[in-house]
Amino acid sequence: MRRFLLCTAAMAALSWSSFAHAQTVIELQRFFGACEADYGKVTDVSSAVGECGIITSLINKFGADNPDIDVNVTTVEWPGYDQLNAQLASGAAPDVVSIHYSAISDYQARGLIEPVDEILAAQGIDPASFTDAARSGVTKEGQMFGLPFDNWTMLFHVNLNLMKEAGLVNADGTPILPKSIDEFFAQGKQFKEKTGKPYLVQILANETAVYARMLYTFLQQQNSDFFADPTKIKLMTPEARNVVEFMKRINDEGLTTPGLDYAAAVSAFANGAGGIAVNGTWLIGDYVAQSEKSDTALAGGYTVYPVPQLFPERDSTYADGHAWVLPKKDRTAEQTAALGKLFKFLAENDFQWARTGHLPAVKAVFDMPEFKALPFRDNIAKIAETGRSLPAEVQRQFAIQDIIGDEIGAAINGDKSVDDALESAESRINDLLANI
Amino acid sequence: MAESYRRGHPGHALFILPYLTAFVVLLAFPLFWSIWLSLHKVDLFGPGRFVGLTNYTRVLADPVFLQAFRNTILFVALSVPTLVALGLFLALALNRTTRTTSFFRGLFFSSSVLSVTIVTLIWRFVFIPRDGLIPVIFEQLGLQPINFLSTSGWSLFAVGVATVWWCLGLPMMLFLAALQQIPADLYEAAALDNASPWRVLRRITLPSIARTIMLVTIIQIVMQFQLFGQAQLMTNGGPNGTSRPLVMYIYETGFIRWDVGKGAAASELLFLIILCAAMVQYIISTRKPEVRE
Numbered sequence: 001m002r003r004f005l006l007c008t009a010a011m012a013a014l015s016w017s018s019f020a021h022a023q024t025v026i027e028l029q030r031f032f033g034a035c036e037a038d039y040g041k042v043t044d045v046s047s048a049v050g051e052c053g054i055i056t057s058l059i060n061k062f063g064a065d066n067p068d069i070d071v072n073v074t075t076v077e078w079p080g081y082d083q084l085n086a087q088l089a090s091g092a093a094p095d096v097v098s099i100h101y102s103a104i105s106d107y108q109a110r111g112l113i114e115p116v117d118e119i120l121a122a123q124g125i126d127p128a129s130f131t132d133a134a135r136s137g138v139t140k141e142g143q144m145f146g147l148p149f150d151n152w153t154m155l156f157h158v159n160l161n162l163m164k165e166a167g168l169v170n171a172d173g174t175p176i177l178p179k180s181i182d183e184f185f186a187q188g189k190q191f192k193e194k195t196g197k198p199y200l201v202q203i204l205a206n207e208t209a210v211y212a213r214m215l216y217t218f219l220q221q222q223n224s225d226f227f228a229d230p231t232k233i234k235l236m237t238p239e240a241r242n243v244v245e246f247m248k249r250i251n252d253e254g255l256t257t258p259g260l261d262y263a264a265a266v267s268a269f270a271n272g273a274g275g276i277a278v279n280g281t282w283l284i285g286d287y288v289a290q291s292e293k294s295d296t297a298l299a300g301g302y303t304v305y306p307v308p309q310l311f312p313e314r315d316s317t318y319a320d321g322h323a324w325v326l327p328k329k330d331r332t333a334e335q336t337a338a339l340g341k342l343f344k345f346l347a348e349n350d351f352q353w354a355r356t357g358h359l360p361a362v363k364a365v366f367d368m369p370e371f372k373a374l375p376f377r378d379n380i381a382k383i384a385e386t387g388r389s390l391p392a393e394v395q396r397q398f399a400i401q402d403i404i405g406d407e408i409g410a411a412i413n414g415d416k417s418v419d420d421a422l423e424s425a426e427s428r429i430n431d432l433l434a435n436i
Numbered sequence: 437m438a439e440s441y442r443r444g445h446p447g448h449a450l451f452i453l454p455y456l457t458a459f460v461v462l463l464a465f466p467l468f469w470s471i472w473l474s475l476h477k478v479d480l481f482g483p484g485r486f487v488g489l490t491n492y493t494r495v496l497a498d499p500v501f502l503q504a505f506r507n508t509i510l511f512v513a514l515s516v517p518t519l520v521a522l523g524l525f526l527a528l529a530l531n532r533t534t535r536t537t538s539f540f541r542g543l544f545f546s547s548s549v550l551s552v553t554i555v556t557l558i559w560r561f562v563f564i565p566r567d568g569l570i571p572v573i574f575e576q577l578g579l580q581p582i583n584f585l586s587t588s589g590w591s592l593f594a595v596g597v598a599t600v601w602w603c604l605g606l607p608m609m610l611f612l613a614a615l616q617q618i619p620a621d622l623y624e625a626a627a628l629d630n631a632s633p634w635r636v637l638r639r640i641t642l643p644s645i646a647r648t649i650m651l652v653t654i655i656q657i658v659m660q661f662q663l664f665g666q667a668q669l670m671t672n673g674g675p676n677g678t679s680r681p682l683v684m685y686i687y688e689t690g691f692i693r694w695d696v697g698k699g700a701a702a703s704e705l706l707f708l709i710i711l712c713a714a715m716v717q718y719i720i721s722t723r724k725p726e727v728r729e
Contacts, residue, residue, distance in 0.1 A: 082691050089480040106694070110481055205586035208673045259565040259583030268566060399693045410676035415588050420719055428500070435477075435494075 024334040025070045026342065027094035029087075030055065031078040045352045048291065051282055054352055062345045069338045079103070081398065084327075088112050093327035096339055099146060101137030101321045101389060102397035108140045109395055113325045115143040116343070119336065124342040133387050134361035137321045140392055146323035147343045149350070150358035153319040153387055154206070154213050154307055155380060157269060157277040157287055161301035166194040166275065177308045181246055184310060188255040191275050199255040201274040204412070206261040208405025211279060211412075214307070216318035218243040220388050221311040231433045232395035233400070235426040236419075242311075244411050244418045251412045272297025281380070284357030288375050304376045306383050319387030321361065321364060342395070359383055395436055403428045451540050459677025467707075474700035480690075484697060489572075491701035501702060503677050507592060511663055511681060515596050520649065522600065528641070530608070531615045541612070545637045546726040548605030552665035559598040560670060591671040591679040598666050603659065607652045614648035615641070657713045661706065682706050 011124035025237060040056070042048060043064045048057040056073075063071050074094060076083050081103060087093045088107075099107070107113045120127065127135060127144060134148035158175045168176045170186055170221060178184035188199035203210045219226050224239035234240075250256050257265070257274055269277035270290050277283075284304055291302035309315040324346065346353075350362040351371055359380070365371050366381065404425055411421035473493050478484025495501050526544055530537045547555070562569045563584040571581040584594040618641065626636045642649070664683040667673055673680030673688075686706065690699025 027534070027549060085480050085691065085694075108481075110479070112481060205583070207672070208672070208674065257566070259586040261560075261564065261585070264564050264566065273566065301611065399688075402692065406674065406677055409674060413586070413588070413675050415676040424499075432695075435695055435698070 009363060018124075023070050024068060024332070024338045025072060026096060026335055026338050027072050027074065028059065028096050028342075029074045029076060029080065029084065029094040030098040031076055031080045032098065033078075034075045045349065048352075048354070049285055051356045054356055058346065058349055058352060061349075062342060065345070066338070066341060069293045069341065071154055071342070079398065080257050083234050084145060085198045088327060091329075093121075093329055095329070095331065095335060096324050096326055096342065098149075099325045100398075101148075101323060102401075104138060104145055104323065104325065105140065105392060105395045105397070107325065107327075108145045112328055113145050115145055116147060117144050119326075119340045119343060120144065120147070121128050123340045125344060125347055129347070129363060130361050131359075131363050131366075131384055132430075133319060133359075133384060133389070134321055136150075136392065137389060138323045138325075146325035147346060149322045149324060149346065150356075150361050151319050151321040151387055152281040152358045153381065153383055154210065154217065154278055154280055155284075156305045156307055157279055157283060157328065158303045158305065158332035159269065159272060159277075159298060159301060160303055161297065161299070162191070162197065162272060162275045164301070166191040168275075174307070175303060177305060178310060179308060180312070184246075185249070185253065185255070188250070188253070190268060192255060195275070197272075198257050198274045199276060200250065200257070201260070201265055201269040201277040203213050203260060203262050203265040203279070204251075204256070204409070205259050205264075208409050209401050210405075212401040212404040212406040213318050214247065214278070215240070215243050215408060216390065217307055217316065219247070220316035220318060221309055221313060223313040227391050227394055230391050230395075233426055233429045233433075235429075240422050241418055244408055244422060247408065248412045248414075270296065270298060281357040281359065284376065285355060303379065303428055305379050306386065315386045316388050317383060317386050319383060319389055321389075322358070374425050396432055399432055403432070468698045470707075473697055474704050476697045478697045479694040480696055487697065491697045492705075494702045495705065497650065500677060500680070501682075502518055502686055504680045504682045507678065507680055508661060508663065508682045510669060511592060511596060511599075511658075512657055512660045515599055515660050517651060518600050518601055519607050519656050519660075519706065520653050523604055523652065524611050524649070526604070526608045527611030527615055528637075531612060541608070544608055547602050552600065552602070555598055555602045556666055556669035559594065559601070563594050563670075585671050586675050588675055588678045591675060595663070595666050595670055595679050596692035598670060599660070602666070603656070607656065610648055610652050610655075611645065612644040618644040647720065654713055654716055654720070658710050659715070661710050 032055050033050075035052040035056055039048055039053045039060070041060065042053075042057040043061045045054065045057045048054045059071055063069065065285050072215060079100065080098075084093070084097055093112075104113070117127070130148050131151070133151050135144070137151070138144050138146040138148050156177065158177075160169065160173070160175060163169050163175045168191060170176055176187065178187050184256070191199040219239055222239040222242065224237060225232075226234050226237065226240065228234070251258070253425070257268055260268055265277065266279065266283065266286075269279070270287065287298060287302050287304070290296045291298040291300060293299060307317050316333075324343065331339075347362055350360045351365045351368055354360040354365055354371060355374060360371065366384065370379060390424055394400070407416070407421040407425035407428070410416040411418045416424070473484070475486060475488060476484030477487045477490075515528045526540075530541050530544075550558075560568075563579060565571050565583050565585075570584065574581040582590055584590045622640050622644070623636065625642055631639070662683055663681040664687065667679050667681050667684055668687075671679040673684050682702065683706070686699045686702045689702060
């Protein structure tokens with residue numbers, strides 16, 4: 001009996017020690033939604049669609065390829081920074097977190113995230129393998145503070161069926177898009193007259209980030225250096241007035257759907273509510289899927305383009321991106337190595353992520369035949385050159401976006417004059433930046 | 437034994453220790469910490485720098501705070517009387533013991549058990565342009581639809597409607613409990629005197645539940661000053677900040693902008709407002725009841 005007990009105890013100890021030795025646990029926290037019901041067990045990444053499906057199956061695949069590493073995934077509501085802040089404040093941060101390039105400055109300036117150069121080097125990942133836009137998105141003070149994952153921007157998603165009805169399609173089947181403000185209103189008016197529907201489907205209620213993104217885009221197109229000093233914004237300028245007056249005129253002339261929030265705007269476009277949806281890269285996959293069904297408003301009639309150049313100075317579009325960062329915390333060498341493996345895996349599978357519609361962060365993906373074969377990637381590939389973010393030193397970009405959304409929304413709805421709104425936005429943002 | 441019980445014993449204080457511990461750790465300590473934070477320039481991640489009352493002057497000079505304060509006052513001023521009046525009306529209507537009234541009591545109370553996320557999701561389906569219930573009804577009636585969630589004035593109204601629907605159950609139940617405490621002989625006497633229903637309501641029912649009406653009013657004032665989830669999820673405070681309440685201002689300042697000191701100062705000001713309302717409740721609840729003849 002005694003021998004039996006000793007054997008059992010020894011076997012239990014051995015099995016525990018081998019288990020403890022084998023399993024390196026890393027805590028991964030991300031947004032991109034939850035879809036465990038559909039993709040909880042999927043490891044065939046190529047069969048997944050959409051942001052949530054692809055990232056879930058990617059992490060599943062990594063787990064299957066690395067049985068010695070356990071990746072515990074926590075999914076947070078977009079953008080998840082409240083939760084991350086609480087975790088950082090209480091010393092309970094995850095090991096790796098999804099983040100926007102525009103939010104990295106806040107955490108890097110406060111010393112809350114770690115540079116990843118050494119981890120990338122240890123895995124043989126060359127920083128030069130990333131696109132300039134992606135690399136600059138995560139580079140602060142000469143160091144990379146995250147693994148760049150993609151670039152995204154706002155696009156013109158086009159309902160070709162309605163554009164045909166409006167007579168706004170070229171002989172080759174491509175849509176006729178405006179090249180100036182005057183053309184924009186002429187085409188918008190023509191569209192409305194011919195179809196009885198608004199030209200644009202925009203998100204104008206609740207989440208107002210689109211106001212800031214479009215303001216940045218059209219300011220960039222006018223060569224306005226509105227953040228020449230990263231601690232002060234300049235919005236009391238003729239360029240900013242041009243943009244807000246343009247956006248207000250779209251509303252005043254009834255060329256946009258009014259009052260839709262994000263979810264309503266996404267479904268309204270899919271249901272044929274208007275000609276062009278101003279929305280992000282991440283919707284390409286979903287709208288392509290809609291266009292492949294015969295009984296939808298987009299059936300056989302969907303395409304997508306970058307926001308057109310409407311001001312003559314230069315072609316530019318505001319771009320941001322997603323990255324993976326490492327909150328500052330104590331880790332074992334095994335955990336650091338596991339994170340390096342994860343980064344290498346994600347970089348190697350950047351093509352799969354690019355199927356969402358986001359632009360790849362890894363240069364080589366652009367040359368892959370599979371990428372070139374993805375729908376409409378030729379149309380939007382130029383964003384890799386025309387996409388520009390805010391200067392890397394600008395902090396609190398999400399809060400700035402909210403203020404701009406508040407104030408420009410007020411101007412567009414007629415609650416404030418354009419000048420009052422720009423003055424108020426400028427003073428609120430500068431007060432925010434002065435008190436960091 | 438009885439004398440000893442009345443005199444008490446220091447050891448009896450141990451019985452309140454568990455609650456006292458929770459009270460100190462979860463309420464008293466955060467309160468004083470928040471006051472400390474409000475006197476510092478500080479973010480979420482480290483020690484701050486003492487700045488005296490600067491955060492308070494910044495808050496009081498911030499037009500966004502003043503707008504949020506006005507919004508909150510307006511919201512409380514409109515939602516509380518509505519909740520009290522509707523709650524009382526429903527309680528009066530359902531103060532009978534039949535199956536139908538029991539069903540309706542459960543029905544009207546059921547919204548109170550929902551989370552704010554579900555409540556706002558339901559009302560989003562009602563208000564959202566194009567496919568929402570109200571726009572569809574407007575369209576059927578040939579009326580110009582109103583963008584309830586993105587039009588100044590209407591957005592706070594929409595938040596108010598969702599709030600009243602969500603919060604109505606508690607006032608109704610409190611009023612029902614109070615109504616059932618009124619002695620039946622008062623109503624019998626009124627019936628013998630051939631008093632009209634209106635006279636019975638004014639002379640018997642309302643005076644008998646006057647303290648409950650006050651209690652419900654004060655509870656609702658305190659609750660509605662803390663409006664947050666409905667406004668954040670339905671309108672995100674817009675358009676132009678016209679539906680941004682004080683708690684949302686505090687959240688944005690402290691958590692989105694990392695200006696925790698300023699957010700704490702704003703929360704202390706809100707605390708003072710709620711404290712005043714709570715003191716009124718305390719004074720009323722400790723007042724000696726009138727002697728009924």
